[in-house]
Amino acid sequence: MLCIQKCDMHLFQTEEHKQPIVYQVETGLFFKLDPLFKAILACCEGLSVAQVVQMLAEQYEAEEIVEAIEELAQVGLISDGALPVVSNVPTTEGVAACGVSQTDRLQVSFHVSHTCNIQCAYCFAHGGDYGGKAMLMQPDVAEQAIRWIITEAQALGRCQIDFFGGEPLLNFPLLCKLVPFAKSLGARLGVQVGFGIVTNGTLLTDEMKQFLVDERDQINVSLDGGRKTQERIRKFHNGSGTYDVVAKNVQKLTDEVPERVYLQAIMTAYDMDEDQIADELRSLGTENALVGPAVVSSDAPYAIREEHIPVLKQQIHKRSRRALKAILSGEEGKDEEFDPRIQKLLTRKKSCQGCRGGTQYLAVAADGSIYFCSSLADAPEF
Numbered sequence: 001m002l003c004i005q006k007c008d009m010h011l012f013q014t015e016e017h018k019q020p021i022v023y024q025v026e027t028g029l030f031f032k033l034d035p036l037f038k039a040i041l042a043c044c045e046g047l048s049v050a051q052v053v054q055m056l057a058e059q060y061e062a063e064e065i066v067e068a069i070e071e072l073a074q075v076g077l078i079s080d081g082a083l084p085v086v087s088n089v090p091t092t093e094g095v096a097a098c099g100v101s102q103t104d105r106l107q108v109s110f111h112v113s114h115t116c117n118i119q120c121a122y123c124f125a126h127g128g129d130y131g132g133k134a135m136l137m138q139p140d141v142a143e144q145a146i147r148w149i150i151t152e153a154q155a156l157g158r159c160q161i162d163f164f165g166g167e168p169l170l171n172f173p174l175l176c177k178l179v180p181f182a183k184s185l186g187a188r189l190g191v192q193v194g195f196g197i198v199t200n201g202t203l204l205t206d207e208m209k210q211f212l213v214d215e216r217d218q219i220n221v222s223l224d225g226g227r228k229t230q231e232r233i234r235k236f237h238n239g240s241g242t243y244d245v246v247a248k249n250v251q252k253l254t255d256e257v258p259e260r261v262y263l264q265a266i267m268t269a270y271d272m273d274e275d276q277i278a279d280e281l282r283s284l285g286t287e288n289a290l291v292g293p294a295v296v297s298s299d300a301p302y303a304i305r306e307e308h309i310p311v312l313k314q315q316i317h318k319r320s321r322r323a324l325k326a327i328l329s330g331e332e333g334k335d336e337e338f339d340p341r342i343q344k345l346l347t348r349k350k351s352c353q354g355c356r357g358g359t360q361y362l363a364v365a366a367d368g369s370i371y372f373c374s375s376l377a378d379a380p381e382f
């Protein structure tokens with residue numbers, strides 16, 4: 001007799017209506033539960049259908065229990081352990097089996113530099129070198145890695161290479177070589193190659209600006225908001241502030257391609273007014289403002305700690321409601337983070353899995369090592 005297995009899920013309740021809701025990790029879908037479904041999920045793990053019926057027999061008819069079990073199985077919240085497992089490998093078949101669009105792509109953070117010219121208090125890369133040797137990626141390593149990426153991306157037909165660091169513009173000559181190399185290899189192997197960059201925006205020369213404008217699909221500049229916030233956390237090595245130079249360089253980019261410039265702020269306990277931070281970013285000429293919380297040890301003075309959670313929750317509610325209202329009234333979405341999630345919920349579109357690290361997202365470190373994610377590049381055991 002086969003035993004019921006629950007999928008990876010989290011059960012919680014809405015604050016307002018106390019309605020039980022389950023979040024299915026693999027697909028990113030949410031389901032409202034009525035009491036019978038909740039009761040089944042609470043007791044079914046490892047039991048047979050007959051045993052579940054027996055357990056709930058005092059409260060429900062056998063027929064309605066069996067129907068509810070079938071419904072839970074249909075949406076993938078439970079299985080009988082005999083169902084085929086969908087591959088996590090990004091093959092064409094695997095992707096199709098997950099119901100994900102064939103327009104998905106292999107996305108790679110390409111660490112052309114493991115060194116940086118500024119110091120941010122919260123730097124996840126230990127100041128740019130990821131706790132190892134400060135280095136720039138060498139051309140032979142870079143070409144070998146690009147060959148591997150584009151070959152791996154053939155199943156999907158598309159890849160996105162995001163130049164990353166440390167500070168990637170410290171290795172600008174390499175970028176100038178790699179872009180045409182990757183484009184021509186992609187054309188030969190039938191892979192559409194897109195490019196992006198994540199830069200601190202301090203080193204931009206006119207030549208670099210033109211290169212980014214001509215070649216980059218997406219130009220991400222890290223900037224933490226207005227002058228006061230930025231100067232406190234993101235400084236040059238001599239301790240002077242970076243705001244003026246970054247703001248001037250961002251303006252040069254937004255004067256030419258505002259729709260492709262994304263300003264990314266890390267929010268710390270020093271300044272938790274997310275709307276104000278986003279407005280300060282937008283004042284530099286782009287609508288694309290992304291604000292995310294710093295993930296640092298809780299003893300850092302700027303760390304977001306437990307006492308800040310109510311403020312964060314309030315902001316999340318405010319943003320998600322604003323995004324939902326805009327979507328329902330047919331406006332073009334502006335919230336990079338919430339819009340895709342809300343659209344997915346409204347259209348009931350499944351995703352292959354919550355985090356794509358190690359499947360459709362990878363990081364290549366400056367020495368050519370491959371990681372599931374950039375934030376693991378300081379941990380050789382991965």
Ligand code: SF4
Pocket residue numbers: 116117118119120122123124125126127128165166167200222
């Ligand atoms: S710009 Fe990036 S790599 Fe450089 S110190 Fe700041 S967070 Fe670290």
